[in-house]
Amino acid sequence: MSDTIAAIATPRGFGGIGIIRLSGDRALTLAQGIFDKKIDLPRYAYYGAIAIEGTPIDTGIVIYYQKPHSYTGEDVVEISMHGGIKNLEMVLNFLISRGARLAERGEFTRRAVENGKMDIFEANAVLELIEAKTEKGVLLASSRLFGRLGKAVEVVRNKILEVNAKIEAVIDFPFDVEEIPEETLRDLLEDIKSDIKKLITSYKASRIVFDGVRIAIAGKPNVGKSTLLNALLKFDRAIVSEIPGTTRDTIEETIDFFGFPVKIIDTAGIKETSDKIESLGIERSRRAIETSDLILFVFDASTPLDKEDIELAEFTSEKNRIIVLNKTDLPKVLTVDALSKLFPNEVIIEISALLKEGIELVEEAIKKKLLNIDIDSILVSNKIEFELLNNTLTHIDKASENLETGMLDLVSEELREAEEILSSTTGENISQDILNAIFSRFCIGK
Structure with a gap:
């Protein structure tokens, strides 16, 4: 059983609407405890009174998302109230007093990754979309949100698995399996390296999209x-x-x-x-x-x-x-x-x-010099992703070096290391240090 987390999901301040989000096994029970209508159906918007121990606090809409069909993959409830400060704080504090835990930074999205609802690339894209300063930034983040990088990485991972399977078959069954020509293996490894390098080279352009450029007038x-x-x-x-x-x-x-x-x-x-x-x-x-x-x-x-x-x-x-x-x-x-x-x-x-x-000629010259970037060609836009792929490439390079010396067992070991790095991006095997680095940049409630 997972503990139930809660947080205000909208920015602090006065506005049209404020949302409290709950996720975990007790999300529905806790929400039902402050709402005057019976919440029977998932994905149905219930309107009613929100009360603390019988005292009405606000009116609002409550929506229940049943696991696994939710953002986090757990039972999720979103309570939409009027966009104040104190009313939201009172309800949140009451939910915590009844057993919910205040969510940590990015914990809702972290749970989504850990429950297989998204990979770390899509999680990074969530933050990029929130922080995007320009239209190009929004378009790049949204394209990544739909799993473009994850699909490309899976293609590379499958190639590594395929090559390594052939090598391991030769190692384990030397008399039954035909030896693979060294030139063929070399070409297969070069193809994998080429795919990884294409992904890595897009990182620099992505930083221009999100961080921009500096122009000095001298x-x-x-x-x-x-x-x-x-x-x-x-x-x-x-x-x-x-x-x-x-x-x-x-x-x-x-x-x-x-x-x-x-x-x-x-x-x-x-x-x-x-x-x-x-x-x-x-x-x-x-x-x-x-x-x-x-x-x-x-x-x-x-x-x-x-x-x-x-x-x-x-x-x-x-x-x-x-x-x-x-x-x-x-x-x-x-x-x-x-x-x-x-x-x-x-x-x-x-x-x-x-x-x-x-002036328009100066603007066009700047655009041609610095901003001639094809958004669709960018897949990698985060330093963590860049480093993961760089580490993968290092292992493939070592595999190529070992191939030249005929050490197939060492080639296989390097390919296993490379594949493990890529498989960790789904959240199944990823280290806690990497998850902490990603989600420490998120706000509470996301």
């Missing part, structure tokens, strides 16, 4: 960096002035950019200065440039190139860059041809940030 003072920031954000975030050095510190803002979270950083103009406060801002700007995924390197079309431009070009030479020639609404002194000599083979875009001309 350039000497008064080239229009803050004006460009405001144009990209579509609202005035930075103070704009004709006085050089108005921005003395970094300004950061995260936006939903073509469905991806993008942090844009306006940096202070980098120059030599004796001002201590300004020096701190410039140093912070240098760090922002060094840690960004892309630099929008801004030049002023109305002024010629100078020493500061050249030094900053050298400082950012190893970075991914888009060259932006701003202030094209003013008489031109600096041209695209001149910049092309300093930045051969790099993207150069002419804009007027003040008039918001050419």
